[in-house]
Amino acid sequence: MSAAIRLKTPLSDADVEKLKAGDKVLLSGVIYTGRDAAHKRLYDLLLEGKPLPIDIKGQVIYYVGPAPAKPGQVIGSAGPTTSGRMDAFSPKLIEMGLKGMIGKGMRKKEVVEAMKKYKAVYFAATGGAGALLAKAIKKAQVVAYEDLGPEAISRLEVENFPVIVVNDTKGNDLYEEGMRKYAR
Amino acid sequence: MREINAQQITEVVKKLCIDANLYLGEDVLAAFDRGEKMEESPVGKEVFQQLQENARIAREEKVAMCQDTGLAVVFVELGQDVHIVGGDFNTAVNEGVRQGYQEGYLRKSACHCFTRANTKDNTPAIIHLEMVPGDKVKITVAPKGGGSENMSMVNMLSPSEGIEGLKKRVVEWVKEAGSNPCPPVVVGVGIGGTFEQAALIAKKALLRPLGQKNPDPHLAAMEEDLLTRINNLGIGPQGLGGRITAMAVHVLMIPCHIASFPMAVNINCHAHRHKEAVI
Numbered sequence: 288m289s290a291a292i293r294l295k296t297p298l299s300d301a302d303v304e305k306l307k308a309g310d311k312v313l314l315s316g317v318i319y320t321g322r323d324a325a326h327k328r329l330y331d332l333l334l335e336g337k338p339l340p341i342d343i344k345g346q347v348i349y350y351v352g353p354a355p356a357k358p359g360q361v362i363g364s365a366g367p368t369t370s371g372r373m374d375a376f377s378p379k380l381i382e383m384g385l386k387g388m389i390g391k392g393m394r395k396k397e398v399v400e401a402m403k404k405y406k407a408v409y410f411a412a413t414g415g416a417g418a419l420l421a422k423a424i425k426k427a428q429v430v431a432y433e434d435l436g437p438e439a440i441s442r443l444e445v446e447n448f449p450v451i452v453v454n455d456t457k458g459n460d461l462y463e464e465g466m467r468k469y470a471r
Numbered sequence: 472m473r474e475i476n477a478q479q480i481t482e483v484v485k486k487l488c489i490d491a492n493l494y495l496g497e498d499v500l501a502a503f504d505r506g507e508k509m510e511e512s513p514v515g516k517e518v519f520q521q522l523q524e525n526a527r528i529a530r531e532e533k534v535a536m537c538q539d540t541g542l543a544v545v546f547v548e549l550g551q552d553v554h555i556v557g558g559d560f561n562t563a564v565n566e567g568v569r570q571g572y573q574e575g576y577l578r579k580s581a582c583h584c585f586t587r588a589n590t591k592d593n594t595p596a597i598i599h600l601e602m603v604p605g606d607k608v609k610i611t612v613a614p615k616g617g618g619s620e621n622m623s624m625v626n627m628l629s630p631s632e633g634i635e636g637l638k639k640r641v642v643e644w645v646k647e648a649g650s651n652p653c654p655p656v657v658v659g660v661g662i663g664g665t666f667e668q669a670a671l672i673a674k675k676a677l678l679r680p681l682g683q684k685n686p687d688p689h690l691a692a693m694e695e696d697l698l699t700r701i702n703n704l705g706i707g708p709q710g711l712g713g714r715i716t717a718m719a720v721h722v723l724m725i726p727c728h729i730a731s732f733p734m735a736v737n738i739n740c741h742a743h744r745h746k747e748a749v750i
Contacts, residue, residue, distance in 0.1 A: 323587070357534060391710075415536070415537045415740055415741055416521045416524075419524055437578050451711065465711045466706055469707055
């Protein structure tokens with residue numbers, strides 16, 4: 288396997304266009320958390336033509352609802368949740384300039400098409416490795432929807448956060464390719 | 472009649488909630504070691520290494536191995552010669568969940584179905600109570616994450632579909648679940664009973680330790696065949712392609728109606744969390 292590509296957020300079109308399904312990436316910089324309830328709120332604001340609480344242009348959203356931090360911890364365990372539940376909202380966010388999503392599990396065709404059209408990528412982090420992944424998170428601060436508890440939007444500062452490209456801007460899909468390669 | 476104080480039930484449930492979320496079972500660690508050696512895909516191998524490292528961090532730093540610390544599923548075998556005193560049983564279990572999730576820094580994931588408002592203490596627990604002979608209480612806490620639980624199903628098959636038809640449905644279902652339930656998974660299959668009983672025994676099947684053979688030789692052979700077919704799908708660790716999609720398939724079976732052939736699948740993510748205690 289090739290060495291990991293180091294990328295700094297925010298991401299540009301050029302950054303994401305050079306990524307291919309199967310590439311290992313170490314992300315550094317700011318990323319935002321967001322899962323079911325936060326997505327619903329962002330989406331509703333967009334439908335009403337109202338401004339979002341965060342500027343998502345060039346940003347990466349991490350589908351995570353962290354565990355509470357113990358005293359002295361930056362954040363509790365923080366692994367990815369299943370991305371498919373965000374599929375209804377993602378194309379609109381991608382159209383608005385979102386460049387990356389981190390989660391686990393398959394995306395719908397509409398999301399893959401939006402990634403191709405507007406240049407964005409979908410990364411997978413290892414589901415269930417929340418204690419390990421939390422180590423790459425150096426700062427965490429709630430920036431919107433505090434009332435949602437674990438579903439609030441937080442601004443995370445990450446260093447070498449390990450992900451792998453599942454869907455690239457060309458329409459390739461690592462889940463399909465990987466399965467084809469090892470099916471008997 | 473042996474008296475057991477409700478307070479003791481609370482204490483035990485609290486400890487089991489925390490332990491199940493922090494300390495990965497020895498059986499699962501051993502299955503990770505085997506999987507890491509057997510996996511042919513380099514990415515898949517790396518996933519196993521990450522999971523081993525994750526379990527180590529959780530154990531040493533006493534933090535939840537996964538942020539999704541689940542709904543608290545509590546199986547109770549209550550001896551019929553036990554008298555619970557000093558409080559009611561259900562309240563005692565829920566209090567244990569409340570305290571365990573608070574004191575263990577575990578995520579509270581229970582919410583109202585419509586408003587999605589969090590209940591803030593991870594209650595109510597999902598309690599399965601069974602009365603058994605004797606004067607002991609066995610409590611098993613199996614925290615169940617949403618990602619794997621969402622990949623569940625119940626099928627009321629026609630008896631004419633037969634064993635082969637059932638196996639095909641299980642394999643197709645695991646294929647459809649793909650990367651969603653956090654593979655390498657453990658697949659629980661419940662066969663027989665009624666609609667609700669099939670689902671319950673599919674979940675109960677997951678409680679058996681990994682590596683322990685099914686005592687029924689027919690079912691043991693079925694488990695092996697299903698495991699081979701599932702691992703031939705190539706889904707692999709985290710769905711990224713590889714040899715090990717499932718670490719085990721566990722089947723439980725009970726008689727069913729002459730018109731029916733119920734079958735349920737309940738999938739556990741790789742953490743396969745459960746801890747038990749006997750009072």
